[in-house]
Amino acid sequence: MGIFSKPKKQQDSKSANTQEQVFLGENFDVRMKWFKDTFQKSDDITFHELTANQTRCGIVFLQCMVDQQLFDDQVLKYIVSPNFASSRKELFHKLLDLKSISTMCASILTDIREATDLVLDGKIIIFFEGDSRMLAIPLTSVEKRAVGETANENVIRGPREAFVEDIHTNITMIRRKIKSPDLKMEQLQIGKYTKTKVMIGYIEGLCKEELITEVKQRINQIDIDGVLGSSYLEECIDNFPLSPFPQSQKTERPDVAAASLLEGRVVIFVDGTPIPLLLPVTMYMFLQSAEDYYQRYFLSSFIRLLRYAYLVVSLLFPSFYIAITTFHPEMIPTTLLISVAASRDNVPFPGLVEAFIMEIAFEGLREAGIRTPKAIGQAIGILGALVIGQSAVQAGIVSAPMVIIVSLTGIASFIIPAYDFAFTIRLLRFPIMILAGSFGIFGLMIGCILIYIHVVNLHSFGVPYLSPTAPLRPNDLKDVFIRAPWWLMKRRPSFVGSSDSNRLTIKKSISEGDED
Template identity: 80%
Template sequence: MSFFSKFKSQTKAQQGTTNKQVFLGEDFDVRLKWFKDTFDQCIDITFHELTANQTRVAIVFVQCMVDQQVFDEQVLKYIVSPNFASSRKELIHKLLDLQSISTMCTSVLTDLQVAADMVMDGKIIILFEGDCRMLAIPLTSVEKRAVSETSNENVIRGPREAFVEDIHTNITMIRRKIKSPDLKMEQIVLGKYTKTKVIVGYIEGLCKEDLLTEVKQRINRIEMDGVLGSSYIEECIDDSPLSPFPQSQKTERPDVVAAALLEGRVVIFVDGTPIPLLVPVTFYIFLQSAEDYYQRYILTSFIRLLRYGFLVISLLFPSFYIAISTFHPEMIPTTLLISVAASREYVPFPGLVEAFIMELAFEALREAGVRTPKAIGQALGVLGALVIGQAAVQAGIVSAPIVIIVSMTGIASFIIPAYDLASSIRLLRFPIMLLSGTFGIFGLMIGAILIYIHVVSLRSFGVPYLSPTAPLKVSDLKDVFVRAPWWLMKRRPSFAGTSDKNRLTIRKSMTEDDED
């Protein structure tokens, strides 16, 4: 059952007083005073009052968020020009009708609260004496990071560009890849104080209506003080928020988002973060990389099978060693058993404690490498792997085999493309180690079966987490364990419930369509 099913009858309430409409008529002084009271103690808010053609005009904007030069050249010079208008009525008429201002997306409003929100969004608000209407001019100019290469999802042959923190730049990058009016972008504002823009993107005709409705309903139910990243939304829209497994895909690559949209999925952009969310998702998507679709399918299939193998190693290898060395030594070949026993002769800890020490030390080194500067982090990893591991073996604290096993497990976790899934596997490794150290192979099997039962029961926006293997959908297996060539993947995956199944048609000749 969905986590949100018990809230089906709820509707989104107004967030505080920020959604209340404010109308104060045509009185210029009253409206200007309302703005000054609203932005009291805000030193970055500029109020510029002037008189043009016997008409009092007030301009309100945020410093350093407005392109002042463009405003002076394209707006202010018309207002102060004596030849622009001969009377107050003509001045207001020309400005409001945008007959002389070369700006785009200019809007006219009368709600003071909406105008105040636009000021905080970087727009310029112009008030006129004797008229309740106001002019909102979008001349926002803020510093933002330039589009750069991806840092976490590198590829050899694919595009290098990555999302940035500016939501409009991110949308433009998707528009450049999907040049169709069917690509829809709907905006939702979240956060009582942050008023963060959240944009839901989908392709009309490919995205199932039920999925789109569910996504928007879950987002609209969120009421919080601020949304500073996509993770704020992710934790509020998951079907099973207590599960360690990720139920939405995160990416910094525009090509991954475009591919997901073409499958009938939904993307959720959050202003201020370069990591959008993709829903729904299945377990197997986290073992796919963008590189898979830019390399030959034979090589891709081999690498993908390698990932599945090392996924099992990352999860179960330490537990398997603990189980057989503690409870089932007869499973180890005699020569290897003698070698392992000799290396553990002077180790004072049992296998479970020994493995826990090394795993915790490895996790600490991993986190230290992430939090420290890049150059130091690389050196720290080498130092921890070579010096600390060797010193621990020579001191007799741990044995050499456990160092090899933990190192191999760490390498296996790095092979998993999705960081969220790799983190889940790291977390689940410890309880399975505890079960193996208590019950042996039987405990390992118990842990694996419990994880499988949990994964089978998971849903991502109603989609089974292990789709298309449970329930089985043979036609969708072409892009799961291996990647079939493009000329065989003629139909979209069915887990997203897309209404248009066909995505590829190879004509036998250029005149085939004419013959049809």
């Protein structure tokens, strides 16, 4: 398992993430001093010292994360009321009996360090003199983005909702789709300073226990200052961190995450990011789109085969053009060879340098279109395609066929649904171009063989990266190169190792038809 197989490192990280509990007893002044010393120079922390029924009461909360008006109306007015409780001992019990508090999922605690963490999480901490217990009331009021449409995984017939940055909203969207008590959500906390919530979701009985244990073990081994996105965890839990190929799937669609859970996979949610991680993953999953499962199976199969064809185009087309024009011109038909030679007559650069100039210029235009405001991003793409390309051809810097080759290659890379996998293909295009420009078709084949050797040795949490083709599992090929109809995909993918392989049962055979 690589760097994650060292038990000593696991033990060290666990001890670093464990905080010792602190109990300060019933003394009011000691507890209030703890809070003030802990949050000194933090002007956004509010400290209230009140007298309720001749009993000192302390209230601590974070101003920007608490609905203070609701707290005043639902809780505070009862605390300061002289008729609320008849004695100090009755005060805490009366407060818990309030209908407003009982519906807020309030919690009781005695650990002052835990109370400090809850203040930073947006809870209101209330404690009384002579009582070691503290009450944490969740009245969090934080601005968050509303659920909207997906930005990168658009579909025609499927749902339009997308994950947001709030982890509880994301889990709610999953719970709405999978209404089963077997859907488990285990919470972890990562980050010395950020204390980021991480939820590990899986369906008990479908997901292998070994996979769940391995995921939790790798996450618990991470000792980091802060986690601001799921990519922080992704790089720390990969089996092969030096590989350019992604080893976990990302999505912003709740339906894709729910489908992964139903296959027996694990979903990792990270608070503050709308993109969870799906584990394990195979290479073929990056060529699947949510749209495949909302269209008729023969339409989806055609589009999926088209993606595989354009995957080859995106990876090898420029290299193939460089190889045949530089080393193997006899492979080109005579008429086409004359046309290509005439277009390259005034170009001062060899094919490899010409391809590098165009590819780097295309990547620069792509990045500029992403980073610029949306109002002018499209204009940059049009400007680069029409003006710069045409001007470069007229100036004799590049040939017209090379512009066509690079443009078609760029379009092919956009067809790949997964952005990180498409980026890997774009990155591998450059070393293959160098091999093709140095050794021709032989160099191109050497590059393909090296990539295949690397990919066939990759694993994602114990699952071979090329599964179900290597090793071959014929029953799992129904949803790889094509998408078979739902009534034929009766079993879950076997490479996930789910204990319950049956996914679909049809009481009446489709082939029987309707005899009425």
